[in-house]
Amino acid sequence: MRCWLVVLVDADVHSLRQRNEQLDKALTSAGLPPRAPDESICVLLPKRNIETWIHFFMAGPVDEAVDYKRPQKTSEACKLAADKLADSWPHKSPPQEFPPALQEGWSELKQAFAVS
Numbered sequence: 001m002r003c004w005l006v007v008l009v010d011a012d013v014h015s016l017r018q019r020n021e022q023l024d025k026a027l028t029s030a031g032l033p034p035r036a037p038d039e040s041i042c043v044l045l046p047k048r049n050i051e052t053w054i055h056f057f058m059a060g061p062v063d064e065a066v067d068y069k070r071p072q073k074t075s076e077a078c079k080l081a082a083d084k085l086a087d088s089w090p091h092k093s094p095p096q097e098f099p100p101a102l103q104e105g106w107s108e109l110k111q112a113f114a115v116s
Contacts, residue, residue: 004040004112010049016101019045042112047101056099057081064099 011019023043024034035041046053051068058077062068073081085106088095094106 006042008044011045011047016045038115040112040115042108044105045101053102054078054081057084062099064101
């Protein structure tokens with residue numbers, strides 16, 4: 001059986017580096033080792049929140065400093081956004097039009113799934 005751990009945490013107003021450091025600190029505070037490159041673990045950090053990525057797939061370019069939470073995204077919009085992300089999967093690198101945090105998350109997914 002293959003297993004992957006996908007962690008999804010909004011970066012909010014933090015940088016991706018700051019949020020990753022917070023997650024790393026939480027591991028060490030719990031007495032756990034840091035995440036290793038050969039583990040099937042993926043950390044997705046939407047900047048500012050997951051709605052930024054949904055908005056990107058539904059409406060186009062986004063500003064990652066803007067809060068796209070309002071209006072609420074429907075479950076249909078979420079499904080369509082997930083389908084559009086899945087459609088990009090065959091590419092070896094993230095599409096250039098992806099916002100920076102989504103590019104990093106896409107690369108995290110590729111790396112985690114390549115490990116196993």
